[in-house]
Amino acid sequence: MVGDSQSETHSAEAAALGFYYQSFFALLTLLERSTDDAAIAIEQLDDVELKADGQTLLFQLKHSIRPTPPPITLKSRALWRTMKVWIDALPGLTLSETTFHLVAVAGIPRGSPFTALTSLAADRDELVKAMVNEAQRVRVARAAASNKNKELPHADRVDGCEAFLSLSETERLNLLRRTVIRQDSPVIGKIEEHIAEHLKIVHPDQRPTVATRLVEWWDRQIVYSLCGKRERVLLRAELQDQISLIIGDLEQGKLLADFETVSEPEDYQPDGMLARQIRLVEGKKSDLSKAIREEWRAREQRSKWMNEKPSMATVIGEYDRVLQEHWSDRHCQMVEDCAGVDDKEKRASGLRILRWTHENAPNIVRPISAGWNAPYYVRGSYQVLAINRKVGWHPDYATLLGGDE
Structure with missing residues (x-):
């Protein structure tokens, strides 16, 4: 079954790139912060969790390897899955100290009610109504299919719809008031360039090299954090120290031991x-x-x-x-x-x-x-x-x- 094999390969590639995107995005996010006490972690309360200035910022990342990623609409599976994750996390959060960020490489169609989520200051009333209407439409469609013993539609977003409807009107509005969409975010193949652009203290000619070495160091820290070899949270101070070390090594022409803590791949076959x-x-x-x-x-x-x-x-x-x-x-x-x-x-x-x-x-x-x-x-x-x-x-x-x- 060639089609099945290709589908599985595509799915595996997308999943792997999605994880790497979390790591790259976390690094870029920490670089963007100017707060000395900023700290970040992945795969805790959300894909990426940032704490800075007494605030918690939760990021749901929606990466895509499609040439033209699907736009964010009321029918987006990614939207409703994100709602489910955030609503489940609400009991453990102080809403006034939390903001929710949906980060997507896709855009928002012109005239969409989701444009309200591009700014925390924008009114959310019309968006709440639109989302309630969509969630109720999904509920009604599933009930109708059930009465006719047909396959239930919208399985990929029903949980998010039901979670949203379970909130009171005030809770829905308060949640969306703390929600922001970041559209048209860089895809994984471009994000290292953005990391380099944020290294303003580095000479422009050296930024790509510093960014590459910084990403290599960061990847190891993320892996160590996930397997318990270090603390789960990565501090901005650590990041600043590593940037300084890399710059110092480059200025001195010092060679870096890039593979001291890396082992050969399991399938590595050396020369006989x-x-x-x-x-x-x-x-x-x-x-x-x-x-x-x-x-x-x-x-x-x-x-x-x-x-x-x-x-x-x-x-x-x-x-x-x-x-x-x-x-x-x-x-x-x-x-x-x-x-x-x-x-x-x-x-x-x-x-x-x-x-x-x-x-x-x-x-x-x-x-x-x-x-x-x-x-x-x-x-x-x-x-x-x-x-x-x-x-x-x-x-x-x-x-x-x-x-x-």
Whole structure:
């Protein structure tokens, strides 16, 4: 069923992008605030929850990957689902200290009663009447279908309609008086550009780079907040500190350890030569798993540096030669010491060289750049070199694996 498969793929993509949109929007929202005590979280009372100046701002985000997103109307599923979420949250909120924000990449049709929600100061009376009429229409349509034993219509918005009708007239008006619609919000593919535009303290030429690194840091914080590795709430002070750190690193030309806390994907398949080199010296499972992890980190780091700054290829190449020289000093001595010994001793000696790259080399070989202190780059770069047979662990690795050393 090709159609079903395509539909499922589209749905999965939309869901994934919807989550990332929450993260990006939260970052942009915190950047927009000037209040020092501002704090934000996602997936608590709402998609995004902001606290600032003693106020709670709840954001329901309606992202779309369609070229022309559907407009916000009285019949919008997104509208009534949002109403249901907010009405359910009302008992735990102080309404006078809360505003509700419906954020959509779509727009509002001209003449729509929802234009009243583009400003907190606008009158809401006509909108309340229109929403009550629509909710009652849905209720009547479902009752009529039920009497005729037909499939009940409007299943995607009935809960929101019923929740809205369950409120008193005063409660409906008060809820909408605290509600704002933000229409035509940037789609996820454009939101990083908006983040960059808000970095006014950064030189314009550096804003895209700072924005990219800020998003990478922010994504990790959001993931950590959701899995309990940090507090759920992210503070504006944290964001300001991180921006300052990134700017400082750029001004000093400092290289950032982008992959120190990132593990390789579960489906990552390293070059087979990595495992072959380790098998020659009878490395253990732990030796192999460490090698795979660090090789992936180093390879990703090298690629990122060169993509951001092509001249880094020269720096990386020169540093590889430094690594090779340190390895060569030990490997040549090992080859001499292993002359005449059996293969068991050769393998044991080679294993010690392999483990030296993990345990000692990061402390002995000078860092690739001043201030760099992440050991994964040395460890992983040795594995990259081993894959290319520029280095090896067994005394006779070049002969055993074939090719030139």
